[in-house]
Amino acid sequence: MTRSTCPYCGVGCGVILTPVANGIRVKGDPEHPANLGRLCSKGTALGETVGLSGRLTAPLVKGVETDWDAALDLVAARFRDTIAGHGPDSVAFYLSGQMLTEDYYVANKLMKGFIGSANVDTNSRLCMASTVAGHTRAFGADTVPGTYEDLDQADLVVLVGSNLAWCHPVLWQRVEAARAARGTKIVVIDPRRSVTADAADLHLPLSPGADVALFNRLLVAIADRGLTDAAYLARIEGADAAIAAARADLAETGVAPALLDRFIDLWCATPRVVTVFSQGVNQSTSGTDKVNAILNCHLATGRIGRPGMGPFSVTGQPNAMGGREVGGLANQLACHLALENPDHRQAVGRFWNATRMADRPGLKAVDLFRAAGDGRIKALWIIHTNPAVTLPEADAVRAAIAGCDFVVVSDVTGATDTARLAHVLLPAAAWAEKSGTVTNSDRTISRQRQVIAAPGQARPDWWMLAQVARRMGFSGFDWSGPAAIFREHAALSGIAGRFGRDFDISGKARISDAGYDVMDPFRWPFSAHRQGGRFFADGQFFTPDRRGRMVAVTSRPPAAMPSEKRPLRLNTGRIRDQWHTMTRTNRAARLNRHLGEPFIDLHPADALQLGVAPFGLAEVTSDHGSAILRVVLSDRVGRGQAFAPMHWSGETAPTGRVDALVPGALDPISGQPELKAATVSVAPFPAR
Numbered sequence: 297m298t299r300s301t302c303p304y305c306g307v308g309c310g311v312i313l314t315p316v317a318n319g320i321r322v323k324g325d326p327e328h329p330a331n332l333g334r335l336c337s338k339g340t341a342l343g344e345t346v347g348l349s350g351r352l353t354a355p356l357v358k359g360v361e362t363d364w365d366a367a368l369d370l371v372a373a374r375f376r377d378t379i380a381g382h383g384p385d386s387v388a389f390y391l392s393g394q395m396l397t398e399d400y401y402v403a404n405k406l407m408k409g410f411i412g413s414a415n416v417d418t419n420s421r422l423c424m425a426s427t428v429a430g431h432t433r434a435f436g437a438d439t440v441p442g443t444y445e446d447l448d449q450a451d452l453v454v455l456v457g458s459n460l461a462w463c464h465p466v467l468w469q470r471v472e473a474a475r476a477a478r479g480t481k482i483v484v485i486d487p488r489r490s491v492t493a494d495a496a497d498l499h500l501p502l503s504p505g506a507d508v509a510l511f512n513r514l515l516v517a518i519a520d521r522g523l524t525d526a527a528y529l530a531r532i533e534g535a536d537a538a539i540a541a542a543r544a545d546l547a548e549t550g551v552a553p554a555l556l557d558r559f560i561d562l563w564c565a566t567p568r569v570v571t572v573f574s575q576g577v578n579q580s581t582s583g584t585d586k587v588n589a590i591l592n593c594h595l596a597t598g599r600i601g602r603p604g605m606g607p608f609s610v611t612g613q614p615n616a617m618g619g620r621e622v623g624g625l626a627n628q629l630a631c632h633l634a635l636e637n638p639d640h641r642q643a644v645g646r647f648w649n650a651t652r653m654a655d656r657p658g659l660k661a662v663d664l665f666r667a668a669g670d671g672r673i674k675a676l677w678i679i680h681t682n683p684a685v686t687l688p689e690a691d692a693v694r695a696a697i698a699g700c701d702f703v704v705v706s707d708v709t710g711a712t713d714t715a716r717l718a719h720v721l722l723p724a725a726a727w728a729e730k731s732g733t734v735t736n737s738d739r740t741i742s743r744q745r746q747v748i749a750a751p752g753q754a755r756p757d758w759w760m761l762a763q764v765a766r767r768m769g770f771s772g773f774d775w776s777g778p779a780a781i782f783r784e785h786a787a788l789s790g791i792a793g794r795f796g797r798d799f800d801i802s803g804k805a806r807i808s809d810a811g812y813d814v815m816d817p818f819r820w821p822f823s824a825h826r827q828g829g830r831f832f833a834d835g836q837f838f839t840p841d842r843r844g845r846m847v848a849v850t851s852r853p854p855a856a857m858p859s860e861k862r863p864l865r866l867n868t869g870r871i872r873d874q875w876h877t878m879t880r881t882n883r884a885a886r887l888n889r890h891l892g893e894p895f896i897d898l899h900p901a902d903a904l905q906l907g908v909a910p911f912g913l914a915e916v917t918s919d920h921g922s923a924i925l926r927v928v929l930s931d932r933v934g935r936g937q938a939f940a941p942m943h944w945s946g947e948t949a950p951t952g953r954v955d956a957l958v959p960g961a962l963d964p965i966s967g968q969p970e971l972k973a974a975t976v977s978v979a980p981f982p983a984r
C-alpha cells in the first residue's frame with residue numbers, strides 16, 4: 297500500500313495505491329486534506345490506465361530504436377550546436393502541468409540559468425496564466441489567498457466560469473457537503489447551463505465575456521450600499537479609481553436585471569463568500585481584467601484570507617501550481633521571483649552557479665509555436681503534452697512542429713499527434729512509475745510515489761533533462777534523485793523569502809531521503825516563521841510598499857465577434873470522464889462510456905435554422921480549421937451559442953480536433969489564449 301496523489305486535476309486528491317495482478321487498486325486517502333477519502337470517476341478508474349499497450353519503451357531517433365547514450369548525445373549536440381549558431385533564444389522547452397515539480401525545476405534551471413533563454417513555457421499557459429497575472433497585479437505576487445477549508449466554511453460559494461461538478465468533482469463534493477451541513481448557497485455564473493448550474497441556487501447566464509461588466513456592477517453596489525471596509529481599504533491602493541471605472545463600465549451583462557439584483561443582494565448580505573473561478577475566466581483576451589474584477593470586490597469588502605471568505609482560483613492540472621513555484625512560465629524566474637528584477641536574477645544565478653542567466657521574458661506558448669513555425673525556434677523539446685491538439689489554431693501548430701528543424705518529445709506514448717512529429721522520442725516514466733511532488737490549487741504540496749516499475753528503458757523526466765545538461769557541459773545537474781532536487785528547490789525558496797516573497801518552503805530544505813519518502817502533505821509557506829494558512833487578512837501584501845491593489849478594469853468584448861459568415865459563438869471545455877487529449881483516460885473502458893465521441897451542443901432553434909439534424913453530423917468551420925462533430929440539441933446553450941469538448945485528437949477522432957477551430961487571440965497581459973469564444977459556421981455533413 298502506497299500513498300500518492302491523483303495525476304489528473306488541480307484538486308490534488310490523495311490516493312492509496314496497491315499493485316494487483318492486472319494493474320493498481322486505487323482508493324481515496326482519508327487522511328489527505330484535499331479529498332478526505334473522496335475520489336471522482338477519473339480518480340477511481342486510475343488503476344485501469346496503467347497498461348503497457350502503446351507505451352514507448354525505448355528511445356527512438358527518426359523512428360529507429362536506439363539506446364539512451366545515443367539519444368541523449370544527439371539531443372545535447374543539436375541543442376548545443378543550435379545555440380552556438382543562432383543564440384540561446386533559438387531553442388525552447390514546452391512543458392506540462394502533468395510534470396512533477398522536481399522535473400519542472402530541472403527544466404527551468406537548465407533553460408534560464410545555463411542556456412540563457414527564458415523560452416520555457418508550459419501548457420499551464422492555457423489554464424491559469426491570467427490568474428497569475430491578476431494575482432500579481434493585486435497582491436504583488438502570484439498567491440492563492442485561501443484554502444479548501446474555506447469552501448467548507450462559506451455561506452455562499454460563487455462559481456464563475458467553472459463547471460466544478462465535472463471538472464473539479466471532489467471540490468464540488470465538498471461544496472455540496474457544506475450545503476448539506478450549513479445551508480451554503482451556490483451561485484453559478486456561466487453563459488452555459490452546465491451540470492453545475494443545474495444544481496445551483498442561482499444561475500446567471502451572462503453573455504460570453506461579460507464577467508468584468510458583471511463584477512463591476514457588484515463593485516458599484518458594494519460602494520453605493522456603504523459596504524466597503526474602510527479599515528481594510530486603508531491598506532489598499534486604487535480603490536477610488538477601480539470604483540470609478542466600474543461606474544463608467546456600461547456594457548451589458550446579458551443577465552436579466554432582477555436576476556442580477558438577486559445575486560448582488562445575496563453577495564452583499566453574505567460576509568462568508570468564496571468566489572471560485574476557473575477557465576471561463578482565465579481563457580479570455582480579457583482574462584487578467586476578469587480576475588482583477590473579482591479580486592476588487594473581495595478587496596473592497598476585506599473578504600479575503602479569512603475563514604470562509606476569499607477569491608479562489610482552481611487550477612486545471614495536477615501541478616499547475618508546482619510549475620508556478622519553480623518559475624515554469626516564460627515570464628517568471630523561480631520561487632515566484634521576477635525575471636525582470638536584477639537583484640532576483642543575481643540571487644538565483646548565484647545560488648545555481650549559473651553560467652548564462654536569462655535576463656528577459658521568453659516566448660509564451662502560442663508565440664513560442666509561432667516562432668517554431670517561422671524558423672526562429674530551431675530546436676524544441678516538448679515534455680508530456682500534446683500541443684498539436686490543444687493549442688489554438690491547432691492545424692497551424694501541427695505544421696509548425698512538423699517544420700521545426702529539431703523536435704524532441706518525451707512522453708509515455710509515441711502515438712500522440714505531437715509525438716508522431718518528433719525527430720527524437722524519449723520514453724518517459726508514467727505517473728505510477730516515478731516519484732516527486734505536486735502542488736494543488738490550495739498550495740498543498742503532496743508526494744507522488746512510484747508503485748510499479750517503469751517498463752523497458754522508460755526514465756523520469758528530471759533524469760533526461762539532467763543528462764542532457766551534463767552532456768552540454770553544465771555542472772549542477774548531478775542529483776542522486778528527486779529528494780535531492782526537492783532539497784535544492786526548498787533551499788532556493790528561502791532566498792525568495794528573504795526578498796519578502798510568499799513562496800517559502802525552506803523549512804524542508806534539510807529533509808533526508810527517508811524523510812522525503814514519508815513526507816506528508818503540507819501547505820506552503822513552510823518556513824521557520826510561517827506554516828500553511830491563509831494570506832492577506834492582515835492587509836500585508838507582496839508589493840514593494842506591502843499594500844494591496846484594486847485595479848481599474850472595464851469590459852472588452854471577445855476578440856472574434858459573430859458575423860454573417862461565422863454566426864455562432866463556440867465555447868470549448870471538458871467533459872466529466874475525460875482528461876486532456878485522452879492519452880490516459882481513453883484506456884479505461886468505463887470512462888469512455890460517458891460521452892463516447894466528439895460532439896457539439898446546439899440550441900434547437902439554431903439547429904433547425906442551420907438544417908442540421910439531431911444526432912446527425914455537422915461540419916463546424918472557423919477561419920482557422922474545421923471539424924466534423926455529432927449534433928446534440930441542447931437548451932444548455934443559448935441562441936447563437938454552441939459548446940464542444942476539446943478532448944479528441946488525431947489519434948481518437950481525426951476530424952474531431954476542436955482546438956483547430958479556435959483563434960490564437962491572446963490576453964495582452966497574461967498571453968493566455970481565448971479558448972472559449974471562437975466564431976464558427978455550422979452546416980450538415982455531408983453537405984446536401
Ligand code: SF4
Binds near residue numbers: 334
Ligand atoms: Fe483526481 Fe481531480 Fe478527481 Fe480528485 S477530483 S480524483 S484530483 S481527477
